[in-house]
Amino acid sequence: MSLTQKGRRNVLATSADEPMLMLLEITHADLAVPIRVVNDNQKITVLGNEYIACPFQITLADDQDQQVPKAAVSVDNIGRELTTWLETSNGGKGAKLRVMAVLPSSPDILEVDMKMDLSGLSINNETVDGELGYRNTMMRAAVGMRYDPISSPGVF
Amino acid sequence: MATFPSYARIIEPGYGEAPDYGVLRSPMDDGLAKQRPRRTLPVVGRDVQILVLDKHDKLEFDKWVKTEINGGTGWFDLVDPVDDVQKKARIVAGKYRWSTPGGVWIASCQLETLG
Numbered sequence: 001m002s003l004t005q006k007g008r009r010n011v012l013a014t015s016a017d018e019p020m021l022m023l024l025e026i027t028h029a030d031l032a033v034p035i036r037v038v039n040d041n042q043k044i045t046v047l048g049n050e051y052i053a054c055p056f057q058i059t060l061a062d063d064q065d066q067q068v069p070k071a072a073v074s075v076d077n078i079g080r081e082l083t084t085w086l087e088t089s090n091g092g093k094g095a096k097l098r099v100m101a102v103l104p105s106s107p108d109i110l111e112v113d114m115k116m117d118l119s120g121l122s123i124n125n126e127t128v129d130g131e132l133g134y135r136n137t138m139m140r141a142a143v144g145m146r147y148d149p150i151s152s153p154g155v156f
Numbered sequence: 157m158a159t160f161p162s163y164a165r166i167i168e169p170g171y172g173e174a175p176d177y178g179v180l181r182s183p184m185d186d187g188l189a190k191q192r193p194r195r196t197l198p199v200v201g202r203d204v205q206i207l208v209l210d211k212h213d214k215l216e217f218d219k220w221v222k223t224e225i226n227g228g229t230g231w232f233d234l235v236d237p238v239d240d241v242q243k244k245a246r247i248v249a250g251k252y253r254w255s256t257p258g259g260v261w262i263a264s265c266q267l268e269t270l271g
Binding site: 010013014015016018019020021039040041042104 | 177188189190191193195196197199270
C-alpha cells in the first residue's frame with residue numbers, strides 16, 4: 001500500500017508538521033470487540049472505531065536468510081487490560097494484528113494498513129510481547145505422506 | 157477524577173516547566189537532520205513547590221495523596237498556574253518531599269500534565 005501525497009510529504013519533510021500515529025487492532029475469536037490502541041497520549045476515532053491511547057513499540061520485519069520475515073510488537077501492560085484476555089484465550093492463539101498509520105489531521109485515511117498473524121505471546125508485569133509475521137505455508141508439505149529417508153528408509 | 161486540593165497552592169518561586177512532544181530526530185553524520193513529533197499533545201513536566209499553611213493541611217494533603225490518587229499514581233484535575241486552564245495531571249513516580257521553614261509546609265515534586 002502506498003502513502004497518500006499528504007502522507008509522503010509528512011514522511012519526507014525535514015520538519016514534519018504532525019505525527020504519523022500508529023494504530024494496532026488485535027482480533028481474536030474470543031474477543032467480542034477487537035483491542036484497538038493508538039500510540040499517542042489521547043484517544044482517536046478512525047473510520048468510526050475508537051482507539052484508546054496506549055504506549056506500544058513495534059520492531060519492523062527483518063530479512064534473515066532461511067526464515068520468514070518477522071516483526072515484534074510490545075504493548076504496555078501497566079493497566080493489565082490484556083491479561084484476562086490472554087488467560088482465557090489460551091495465550092491468544094490464532095490472534096491477528098492489524099497495523100495502521102494515520103495522520104491526525106485526516107484520521108479516516110489509512111496511510112499504512114497491514115494484517116499479520118500474532119504469535120508467541122508472552123506477558124510480564126510491564127509489557128505484553130508478541131511476534132508478527134505470516135505462517136510459513138511455503139515450507140509445509142503439499143501431501144500427507146511423502147517418501148523420504150524417515151518414512152521410507154528402504155527406498156534410499 | 158480527583159481534584160487538586162483547594163488549600164494547597166503552587167507557588168511561583170522554583171516553578172519550571174518543560175513541554176515534550178517526544179520529537180524524533182534523525183541521527184545522521186551530516187546534512188539537515190529530520191525531525192517529527194510523536195504525540196499530538198505535549199507531556200509537560202513541571203517542577204513545582206506546593207505550599208500549605210499549617211500542619212493540619214499538610215496531613216490532609218498526605219491523606220489526599222493516599223486515598224484520592226492512590227499513593228501518588230492517579231490522575232487529578234489541576235488548574236494550570238500559568239494559563240488558568242484545567243488539565244489532567246499526576247505526580248511523577250508518586251514522589252514528593254516536604255520541608256518546613258517553620259509554620260508553613262512546602263512540598264517539592266515534579267508533576268506531569270497532558271497539554
